[in-house]
Structure formats: structure tokens, C-alpha cells
Amino acid sequence: MTANIYQPINGEVVEIIEESPTIKSFVIRPEAQFKFDTGQFVELTLPGEGEAPFTPSSSPAVTEQMEITIMKAGRVTGLLHECRKGQPVGIRGPYGKGYPIDEFAGKEIYIVGGGVGLAPIRSLFLTLVDRIDDFKSVVCRFGARTPADFIYKETLFGQWQKLKGVQMKLTVDRANGDWDGHVGVVTTILDRKDVDIDNAVAVVCGPPIMMKFATVTLLEFGFDPKSIYLSMEKNMSCGVGKCGHCMLGRYYVCKDGPVFTYEQISKYPKIWD
Amino acid sequence: MERVFISRLKPFLDAVAGKMDLYIPHQVGDHVVCKRYDPEASAEVEFNEIRMCTPVKEFLFPLRELAAVFPEPVEPEEVKPFAVFGLKACDLRSIEILDKVFTDEDFKDPSYVARREAMFTISSDCSAPGESCFCNILEGKPYPESGFDLNVSAVPDGFIIQAGSSKGRNLLFTHAALFGDVPDALLAERKRLRTEAQRQLAEKNAEFRLDAPVREIVEGRYDSDVFDEVARTCVECQACTRVCPTCHCFYLYDTKRKDYFAKTKMWDSCMRAGYAEVAGGANPRRVLGDRLRHRLMHKFAYFLDRYGIDMCVGCGRCVDAEAGDVDIRVVLKKLNDELADRNSKVAKAAQ
Numbered sequence: 001m002t003a004n005i006y007q008p009i010n011g012e013v014v015e016i017i018e019e020s021p022t023i024k025s026f027v028i029r030p031e032a033q034f035k036f037d038t039g040q041f042v043e044l045t046l047p048g049e050g051e052a053p054f055t056p057s058s059s060p061a062v063t064e065q066m067e068i069t070i071m072k073a074g075r076v077t078g079l080l081h082e083c084r085k086g087q088p089v090g091i092r093g094p095y096g097k098g099y100p101i102d103e104f105a106g107k108e109i110y111i112v113g114g115g116v117g118l119a120p121i122r123s124l125f126l127t128l129v130d131r132i133d134d135f136k137s138v139v140c141r142f143g144a145r146t147p148a149d150f151i152y153k154e155t156l157f158g159q160w161q162k163l164k165g166v167q168m169k170l171t172v173d174r175a176n177g178d179w180d181g182h183v184g185v186v187t188t189i190l191d192r193k194d195v196d197i198d199n200a201v202a203v204v205c206g207p208p209i210m211m212k213f214a215t216v217t218l219l220e221f222g223f224d225p226k227s228i229y230l231s232m233e234k235n236m237s238c239g240v241g242k243c244g245h246c247m248l249g250r251y252y253v254c255k256d257g258p259v260f261t262y263e264q265i266s267k268y269p270k271i272w273d
Numbered sequence: 274m275e276r277v278f279i280s281r282l283k284p285f286l287d288a289v290a291g292k293m294d295l296y297i298p299h300q301v302g303d304h305v306v307c308k309r310y311d312p313e314a315s316a317e318v319e320f321n322e323i324r325m326c327t328p329v330k331e332f333l334f335p336l337r338e339l340a341a342v343f344p345e346p347v348e349p350e351e352v353k354p355f356a357v358f359g360l361k362a363c364d365l366r367s368i369e370i371l372d373k374v375f376t377d378e379d380f381k382d383p384s385y386v387a388r389r390e391a392m393f394t395i396s397s398d399c400s401a402p403g404e405s406c407f408c409n410i411l412e413g414k415p416y417p418e419s420g421f422d423l424n425v426s427a428v429p430d431g432f433i434i435q436a437g438s439s440k441g442r443n444l445l446f447t448h449a450a451l452f453g454d455v456p457d458a459l460l461a462e463r464k465r466l467r468t469e470a471q472r473q474l475a476e477k478n479a480e481f482r483l484d485a486p487v488r489e490i491v492e493g494r495y496d497s498d499v500f501d502e503v504a505r506t507c508v509e510c511q512a513c514t515r516v517c518p519t520c521h522c523f524y525l526y527d528t529k530r531k532d533y534f535a536k537t538k539m540w541d542s543c544m545r546a547g548y549a550e551v552a553g554g555a556n557p558r559r560v561l562g563d564r565l566r567h568r569l570m571h572k573f574a575y576f577l578d579r580y581g582i583d584m585c586v587g588c589g590r591c592v593d594a595e596a597g598d599v600d601i602r603v604v605l606k607k608l609n610d611e612l613a614d615r616n617s618k619v620a621k622a623a624q
Contacts, residue, residue: 002381002386002387003381004340004341004383004385005348005380005381005382005383006341006345006525006536006538007341007343007346008343008536009341010344041279044344045527045534045536046527047343047529047613048527048528048529048532048534049342049527049529050526050527051525051527051536052552067432073551073552073553074551074552074553075552076552077552088342090344090534093389132401165480177465187599194569201609207553208555232551233551233553234553235549235550236553236554236592237524237526238523240379241377241379242374242377242379242380242381242382242521242523243522243523243524243525243541244521244522244523244541244543244571245522245524245541245548245549245566246549247543247571247575248548248557249571250572250574250575250578251581255379269563270558270563271557273555273556273557273559
């Protein structure tokens with residue numbers, strides 16, 4: 001009998017963390033151990049309601065449970081935001097290709113993130129930090145609309161800033177409260193001297209408009225299109241390269257991505273739409 | 274047994290129907306559809322000249338089917354063996370294409386695999402091309418050469434049945450008493466009829482002949498305005514993707530039943546405006562012309578890259594079905610002419 005590729009494994013929401021006014025993290029405990037590579041995604045089912053693709057935001061080193069950070073953006077995510085602890089869920093996956101971190105060894109890793117785009121980046125960040133000596137440095141440039149819109153505030157403003165081998169700079173589009181950091185969109189805190197471009201890779205994840213301008217900036221700095229890794233947001237449904245929804249040119253984002261280099265996808269129009 | 278002769282179809286099909294459910298062509302108004310064969314009710318069986326309206330995908334990948342049940346998984350119902358009579362060469366090619374997608378080595382679709390294994394294919398030669406047939410433009414032929422269990426060719430005073438698989442040979446062997454030998458003269462006649470069907474097809478489609486491989490044409494004219502132009506005559510009925518025997522987009526939706534949850538798989542269409550839209554509202558193919566371009570690129574370039582075969586068989590169902598005025602033959606021809614025109618300008622400039 002052929003295994004059923006559409007069968008979710010059962011899981012349960014064991015904790016819900018309010019990250020920002022529109023974003024929550026859900027700690028999910030699957031029935032069985034669940035392994036994934038950082039950057040891969042899963043299809044999360046709210047039983048009877050619908051399914052949507054998310055990249056886990058937790059470290060792949062943890063297999064008993066995973067965290068998924070979700071912004072309220074549509075019907076399914078809206079319903080997920082109404083869920084409480086103990087909510088049964090279904091998980092399919094993991095799917096696609098994540099970040100090729102072995103290829104990042106010995107390099108500087110320049111991570112540009114914005115808004116809920118910090119979710120996949122958190123998983124990557126935790127993976128990199130676990131073996132920080134393998135990389136020359138991890139340089140992070142993160143942005144949010146306002147200070148309240150930053151997710152993972154506690155670690156982001158605290159522990160992560162102090163990690164060995166990590167440099168971090170944050171910015172907000174609009175300051176308020178006691179924010180005394182930088183103000184401006186994330187591209188305003190990018191500097192060509194942040195990393196040694198010839199020995200660096202860039203990772204970009206965030207809202208499409210931010211990814212577009214960050215990519216343009218990185219190209220201007222002299223980054224090779226092959227060294228810019230983009231996490232593409234599409235409406236992956238089947239997860240296995242059949243249903244067609246997530247096609248980006250010749251690629252199935254679910255199978256060939258969701259992480260692509262800019263070189264792979266730059267020839268297609270409207271990649272940021 | 275490789276090849277046999279029979280003067281009437283009914284005894285042969287009764288023999289098939291004695292072993293499994295059989296579906297046959299059936300004329301309804303102007304169309305030939307596929308219906309379940311009832312040996313009692315039918316005095317004789319119609320021989321369809323060209324492909325039926327029904328795309329063969331309906332048997333392998335139904336419009337709507339249960340994909341998963343949870344939290345407690347349920348074993349799927351066993352698929353009983355079934356046979357379809359009246360498939361044409363283009364239909365067999367569409368099965369080959371769907372096999373690539375659903376029996377792909379990474380992820381096999383369990384329901385497709387089960388239906389595919391249960392299916393017995395009885396194809397037949399096309400006697401004359403239909404109004405919209407254009408398989409020859411895509412290097413197809415109006416008669417099957419492989420991919421069938423049995424193939425039927427109409428010849429004077431009867432039919433030649435050719436086996437194409439061990440399943441087919443076994444069936445002929447089991448019912449050997451029904452059949453006679455095929456005289457060489459009839460084989461020569463089959464060859465003549467096939468050549469004649471090919472000639473008619475070539476003559477009918479002369480105006481749509483392409484000067485370069487289709488991939489080269491669609492990739493070379495990727496930026497063409499033709500897509501937006503033809504979009505003006507498309508009414509977004511999505512019929513083209515429904516009747517297309519190779520289109521296989523689907524979506525999964527969740528429902529709550531009395532004591533379980535279900536995931537259902539249902540056909541979707543890349544021509545639908547919201548097809549590629551994400552939760553935040555972004556949509557890379559909001560514009561209809563972009564969707565038409567994507568559909569053609571998928572059929573003639575992307576699919577070929579991935580699986581080594583075109584995703585169009587030239588059956589012309591989309592031409593017949595659609596409510597607007599988009600004719601894939603005309604679109605390809607326009608792109609072909611644009612490319613030829615550009616190439617000749619480049620050549621002149623180089624002189």
C-alpha cells in the first residue's frame with residue numbers, strides 16, 4: 001500500500017505566546033517525533049477548517065515539539081488566533097528545501113529580516129548559534145513597523161544581542177514609547193561594510209516589499225545573486241509539487257523551495273507580488 | 274496472442290465486461306461521452322471516431338475525492354478493476370503525463386496509484402480527425418503505438434485487436450474462441466487507413482504548423498503581448514482546464530464530519546483569479562494574460578524541463594469546450610509567427 005501523502009499526523013497546541021498585536025507563536029506537540037531542516041515548512045491543519053503552510057520558528061534540534069509563529073492574515077490564520085491551549089491540530093511535512101547551512105560554513109552570514117519574516121529566521125538563527133564556530137560571523141539586521149511589532153522581544157532585545165559571534169542591529173519604521181534605537185526601514189541599517197561581501201551569504205525574509213528592496217540593496221553592495229537566499233511566500237497546498245498553486249515560473253516553491261537563491265528566480269516577473 | 278480479428282465489438286466487450294466494470298463511448302447530442310457498459314441493454318457498441326469529450330483523468334483523478342481522514346486514519350476503499358474502451362492515442366499520452374506527476378518517485382499519490390493499477394485500457398485508432406484535433410502539431414499520431422492493454426482498429430467487415438501488454442495478451446488468450454486470425458491483407462488495410470487519417474490531419478492543420486519546437490516558441494515569445502491580447506477574448510470559464518486531460522491542479526480543503534475530520538482533494542484551475550493568491554492578498558498572477566502565459570509555459574516549457582515530455586497532447590478539448598474565444602492552436606501559431614518574424618529581422622540585420 002502506498003503511504004498517504006495527504007495524511008496529517010496528529011498534534012496538540014501546548015502553549016500560545018502573544019508576540020505582537022497581530023502575531024502569536026503556537027507551541028505544538030506532535031504525536032510522534034518530528035524532524036525537519038531549518039527553512040523547510042509544514043502544512044498545519046486546523047481540523048475541519050483548513051490548512052496553511054508555515055516554516056517552524058523553533059530549532060530543528062528539538063523534535064518533541066515545534067513552534068510556529070503565525071500572523072493573522074487570512075481565514076485560517078484568523079481562526080488559529082482564536083485557538084486555545086489543548087487545540088488539536090494536524091501537521092504534514094516537512095516539505096521542500098531549507099537553508100543549505102553546510103554551504104555557509106566558514107562564511108559571514110548576513111541576515112536581513114522584517115516583521116513576521118523573523119519566524120523562519122529564528123529557526124535558522126538558533127541552528128547557526130548551535131554551531132557558531134563553523135561560521136565567521138552572524139550579522140543580523142532586523143526591522144519591524146513599531147517596537148511593539150517586533151516578535152521574540154525577550155530574546156531579541158536581550159540574550160541574542162550578547163551571543164558570541166553575533167552582531168545585531170534593529171530598526172523600526174516608526175518609533176514610539178521608550179524606543180531609543182534606529183528609526184527607518186530595514187534597508188537604512190544595511191551597510192556594505194557590515195560583512196566581507198566576497199565571503200558572505202545573505203539571507204532575506206520578510207514582507208515582499210521589504211524583500212524586494214533588501215535584495216536590490218544587496219545587489220548594489222555587490223552580492224552575487226547566487227549568494228542571496230530568499231524565503232518565498234506562496235500558497236503551498238499539497239506540499240509535494242503536484243497541486244500547482246505555489247508555482248513560481250518553473251519551480252514548485254513547495255518542493256524546489258521555499259528557500260531560493262535570487263539567481264534561481266530573478267528571471268521571472270512579479271516575484272515580489 | 275499479439276493480434277486477432279473479430280467481426281463485431283459486442284462479443285469482445287461482453288468478454289471484458291464479464292471480468293470488470295467497463296466504460297464505453299456513448300453519443301449524446303453532438304458529443305461522445307463515457308458511460309458504464311450494460312451488456313443487456315446494448316445491442317451493439319458505438320465506435321468513436323475521435324476522442325470522447327470525457328478526459329481520461331476522470332477515471333484516475335476524479336473531480337473530488339477523499340484524500341485523508343483524521344485523527345484516526347481510515348484505509349481507503351479498494352479500487353475494483355475497470356476497463357475503458359474508446360481511448361485514443363492522445364488519451365494514452367495524457368495518462369503517461371499524469372503518471373509522471375502522480376507516481377513521481379518522491380511522492381506517490383496513493384489513490385491515483387490504486388486507480389491506475391486497476392485500470393485496463395482499450396484504445397482505438399482515429400478514423401478521421403475532428404474539428405479541433407491537432408495532435409500532429411505536437412508530434413502525435415491518430416493511432417496508438419504503445420501505452421494500451423489492447424488497441425482496436427476498425428477495418429472493413431470488422432476489427433483488428435492488438436495486445437500492448439501482458440494483461441492484454443492474457444485477455445485475448447482467455448477468450449481465444451471469439452477471435453480469428455488477421456490476414457495480411459487486413460494489416461495492409463489498417464496501415465492504409467492510418468496513413469490516410471494522418472494525411473487528413475496534416476491537411477486540416479496545415480495552417481497551424483509550427484516552424485520550431487513549441488518550447489522554443491513559448492520561451493522565445495515569453496514577453497509577447499499575445500497573451501494579453503487573447504485574454505480579451507477569454508471569459509474565465511475555466512472550461513479549458515476542466516476538460517484538459519493533462520491539467521491536474523487541485524486544492525485540498527478541510528471539512529468536519531460527524532465523528533471525524535476529512536481532507537478532500539478537488540480539481541482547481543490555474544485560470545481562476547484567486548488561484549495563486551496568498552493570505553495577505555499578494556497575487557503574482559492577478560492579471561488574466563499572466564495566467565494564460567503561465568498555463569502555456571507550464572504545458573510547453575516547465576513540464577518538459579521537469580519530466581521530459583510536453584503537457585499538451587493536442588486533443589483540442591479546450592478548443593471545443595471554452596465559452597470565450599481562445600484557441601490554443603491560434604495562440605501557438607501567433608507566437609510562432611512573431612518568433613519567425615523576429616528571427617528573420619535578426620538575420621537581416623546580421624547580413
